[in-house]
Amino acid sequence: MTIRVQDPGLETTVQDTGRLGYYSIGFPPSGALDSFAYHVGNALVGNEPGAAALEAVYLGPTLEFTEDTVIAVTGAEIPAFVDGEEIPTWESVAVSSGSVLSFGQLRGGARPYVAVAGGIDVPLYYGSRSTYTLVGIGGFQGRALRAGDELAIGSDARDPKAGRRLDAGDVPVHPSTAEVHLLVGLHSYRLTDDSLARFTDxxxxxxxxxxxxxxxxxxxxxxxxxxxxxxxxxxDPANVTDCGYPVGSVQVPGGVEPIVLLQDAVTGGGYATLGTVVSVDRDRLAQTKTGDKTRFVAVDLDGALEVRKDRLDALDRIRSALS
Amino acid sequence: MGSHTITSRTPGVFYHRPSPDAEPYVTEGASVAEGDTVGLVEVMKTFHEVKADAAGTVAKFLVENEDEVTIGQDLVELET
Known part of the structure; x- marks a missing residue:
């Protein structure tokens, strides 16, 4: 049972929860950038929580299924079609052998996810199926998908079923100005007070x-x-003595064009970290695209923990409702 | 005579030519077939060819070289 890639879309990769535990030796976690969309996709198709799915960006892939299965499209607001008929997103859908999944033009967000009952079966590499394209490891041959690739489907299905749907109230909206919470530090003292205020304004x-x-x-x-x-x-005034960069950390080389590091981050270097985006808010960043706006809202550690707890509690509630 | 507008499928930076010192893919007045490349959009450090999705004559470029474009933005107007 396989998925044939007819058109890869743009940088479509196999991702799961990530390759944790190797950051200190220079390995970023990789894994789905929008963790909520990824987890909900797996819950919808009845997979075990860590099953691998496909993450695309801006353009969706065109995929042919060679056997009957159940899929779910989550993440970005993008029309999805099976054999030309539009299907609901954030809902599990049965597809037949020979069916082709395709996508229309993105309306909001940036990254659609495709979950398949059983998960995408690629070899585990250091405990994860996530693709890290910069060094070519994990996922499908360590790279983004290409036309003609054939992906095997795994056996991580617990209870595949069509017609499971995420409540409309739980479907994330992707405004063109995203708000993300920022825990200020480690080197925020390097910025003038005015500039630190300007960053969040x-x-x-x-x-x-x-x-x-x-x-x-x-x-x-x-x-x-x-x-x-x-x-x-x-x-550079933005330089400090080399240190580790938290995933989600913000640096501002030269004082212009701040960079937020994500799941394929460089793991360390010599730029001051002025703050770190709360982990669950990387989901929101992952759904912003070139030209969109982002505001950073400063929180303290208690505030950051609360934001994270609220979002993870919501995910737990959704998973139990769907199981 | 009708007209048709080619739009961008991704956000990014629009280029008229394959590389800075190359000739433009097409110029105004040129005729294009469906599937011909009319420009490039660069996003995430990768380049994506913009293909004509209809045949016709290039009437007008609706964006400048190196303009930032969004998904669905009009790029090239064709007379069909």
Missing amino acids: TEWKVTPDANRVGYRFRGAELEFVPREQPFGAGS
């Missing part, structure tokens, strides 16, 4: 340099507090 625009490694933004210039260059740090 600015509507930042997503540039074309926005992928799974990180998102680059434009919108304002930030100034650093004058200092004497410390031993081991570069000469």
Whole structure:
């Protein structure tokens, strides 16, 4: 039982919950950028929670199924079709052998997910099926899909069933200005007070340099507090002595064009981290596209933990309702 | 004579030519067949060819070289 890739779309990759535990040796986790859409997709098709799914961006892939199965499209607002007939998204749908899934033009968000009953069966690499394309490991041959690829379907299905649907009230909306919560630190002291305030006051625009490694933004210039260059740090005022970069951390090389690192992050380097996006809000960033706006809302550690708990509790509630 | 507008399938930066010192893919007045490349959109450090989805004559470019474009934005007007 396989999926034949007729058209790969753009940077469509196999992803799961990620390859955790190797960050300290320079391996970012990879995994689905929009974790909510990924988990709900698996719950809809009745998969075990960590089953691998497909993540696409901007353009959906065209996929042919060689056996009857159950699929669910979640994530971005994008029309999806089976054999030319539009299907509901955020709902499990039965497809027959020979059926072709295709996509129309994206209306909102950025990344659609395709979950398949049983999950995508690629070899586990260091405990995960996620693709990390920068070094070519994991997923399907370590790369984005190409036309002609044949993906095997796995056996992670617990209870495949068509017609499971996410409540309309739980379907995420993707406004063209996303709000994400930011825990300020580790090196926020390097920015002047004015600039730190400017960072959270600015509507930042997503540039074309926005992928799974990180998102680059434009919108304002930030100034650093004058200092004497410390031993081991570069000469850019944004430089500090090398350190690890949290996934979701924000750096501003040269004081212009801040970068938020995502699941394929570079794991460390010499730029000051002015804050870190709360993990569950990376879902929202993942659904912004080039030209969209983003605002960063400062929270303290308790606030960040609360945002995370609320979102994970909601996911638990949804999973039990769908099981 | 009708007209047809080619739109962008992805957000990104629009280019008229395959590389900075190459000739443009097409110029105004040129005739194109369905499937011909009329420009490039760069996003996420990758380049995607913009294909004519109808045959016709290039009437007008609706964006400048290196303009940032959004999904569905009008790029090229064809006389069909």
